Amino acid sequence: MKKAERVADDAIYLKEERHDEPKELFKKLSSIISEFVVHEDELCMLDVGCATGELVYYLEKQFPNVSYYGIDVSDDMLNLAKRKIGFAKLNNQSILELPLWVDMQFDVVLCLGVIGIFDEIEITLSNLISSLKDGGRLLLSEQFSDDSIDVIMRYRRVDSGENVWESGWNIFSMKTIEDIAKQYDKKVKWHEFRMPFGIEKSDDPMRTWTIETEANRHQLILGSKQLIDLYVAEIY
Numbered sequence: 094m095k096k097a098e099r100v101a102d103d104a105i106y107l108k109e110e111r112h113d114e115p116k117e118l119f120k121k122l123s124s125i126i127s128e129f130v131v132h133e134d135e136l137c138m139l140d141v142g143c144a145t146g147e148l149v150y151y152l153e154k155q156f157p158n159v160s161y162y163g164i165d166v167s168d169d170m171l172n173l174a175k176r177k178i179g180f181a182k183l184n185n186q187s188i189l190e191l192p193l194w195v196d197m198q199f200d201v202v203l204c205l206g207v208i209g210i211f212d213e214i215e216i217t218l219s220n221l222i223s224s225l226k227d228g229g230r231l232l233l234s235e236q237f238s239d240d241s242i243d244v245i246m247r248y249r250r251v252d253s254g255e256n257v258w259e260s261g262w263n264i265f266s267m268k269t270i271e272d273i274a275k276q277y278d279k280k281v282k283w284h285e286f287r288m289p290f291g292i293e294k295s296d297d298p299m300r301t302w303t304i305e306t307e308a309n310r311h312q313l314i315l316g317s318k319q320l321i322d323l324y325v326a327e328i329y
Contacts, residue, residue, distance in 0.1 A: 111147055112145070112146070112147050112150045112151075112177055115147070116147070117286075117289060118205065118234060118286055118323065118325075119147075119148055119151045119152070121284065121286050121325060122148070122152070122203065122205075122232055122234070122325065123151070123152060123156075125232060125284055125325060125327060126152070126155075126156065126201065126232070127155075129230060130156065130159075133156045133157075133158045133159050134158035134159075135200075136156075136158075136159045136160065136200040136201060137159070137160045137162065137199045137200050137201075138152070138156075138159050138160070138161055138199060138200065138201040138203065139162045139163070139164070139193065139194060139197075139199040139201070139203065139224060140161070140162070140163040140164075140203045140204075140205075141163075141164055141188055141193065141203065141204040141207060141221060142164070142165055142188065142204060142205065142206070142207040143163030143164060143165050143170075143171075143174060143183065144165055144167070144170045144174070145170050145173040145174045145177060146163060146173070146174035146177045146178040146181065146183075148203065149161050149163055149174075149178045149181050150177055150178050153178065153181075159201075160182075161178065161180065161181035161182070162181060162182045162183070162184075162194060162199070163181055163182070163183045163184075164183070164184050164185070164186035164188075164193060164194065165183075165185065165186075166186070166187050167185075171184075171185060188204075188207060188217050188220055188221070189216060189217065189220070190220075191220050191223060191224075192223075192224070193220060193221075193223075193224045194224070197224075198224055198225060198226045198229065199224055199225060199226060199229055200226055200229045200230070201231075201232065202221055202224050202229065202230075202231045202232070203231075203232050204221055204231070204232070204233050204234070205234040205235075206234065206235060206261075207235075208235055208263075208265070209235050209236065209260075209261055209262055209263045209264070209265075210260050210261050210263070211260075211263070212245050212260075212263065214265060214269070215273060218233075218270070218273045218274075219273070219277070221233070221328075222277045222279060222328065228329075229329070230328065230329045231326075231327070231328040231329070232325055232326070232327055232328075233270070233325070233326040234286070234323065234324070234325045234326075235265070235323070235324070235326075236262070236319075236321050236322055236323055236324075237264070237265060237266065237267050237270065237283075237322070237324045237326065238264050238265070238266045238267065238322075239267055240266060241269075242264075242266055243264065243265050243266055244263060244264040244265075245263050246260070246262045246264070246317065246319070247259065247260060248262070248316075248317050250299075259299075261299075262299075262315065262317065262319060264319075267281075267283065267326075270326050270328075274328050279328050279329060280328070280329055281326050281327065281328050282326075282329070283324050283325075283327075284324060284325040284326075284327060285322075285323075285324055286324060286325060287311065288303055288311040288313060289311065290311060291303045291310075291311050292311075292313075298315070298316025299315055299316050299317070300315075301313045301314065301315055301321055302314060306320075
């Protein structure tokens with residue numbers, strides 16, 4: 094089997110204009126941040142895997158006095174982000190390499206939908222935690238399992254004509270996150286996220302849509318037949 098690749102992001106982020114249509118998850122993050130932000134003009138916030146800057150674009154409207162930073166590994170996405178969030182400082186930087194930002198640590202580090210790309214997350218989570226100031230908080234959003242099971246997932250788009258196995262929907266257990274956080278004397282607070290409305294299935298089966306289940310009226314699902322349960326891990 095070929096090494097897994099991540100090829101879906103460009104089609105989503107570069108070809109669609111979504112800055113003025115914030116995700117419901119962004120609103121959830123804003124609500125969590127508002128619980129601990131006191132003097133926002135003193136805060137520095139880093140978005141790891143910022144893509145085209147959609148999250149920072151939204152948060153700046155909620156917390157206009159925060160100093161925003163973003164990193165990503167795609168120059169194309171960063172170039173678009175620079176046009177959309179010119180107030181933020183941006184850099185091409187991998188989550189796998191320290192420092193995430195030279196001579197900087199942050200009050201808030203955000204990381205959405207990134208660690209699920211990796212089969213092992215000790216390095217990524219360690220680097221995120223290392224980028225926090227004393228008393229800082231990491232908000233990590235992903236699908237997590239409340240059972241003590243980690244899952245590595247691969248998928249291939251059969252109709253594409255390309256023999257490419259993609260990554261991006263790995264599942265890590267809450268226990269895995271808590272165990273790694275404990276190594277750094279950090280605690281974890283879990284925030285469940287549920288879609289407040291239904292989403293129709295799109296042409297891309299690996300973009301989430303919703304179905305109704307007995308437990309959840311708007312259960313997120315993928316073409317891989319995974320039921321997606323999103324959480325925000327608040328690590329502090």
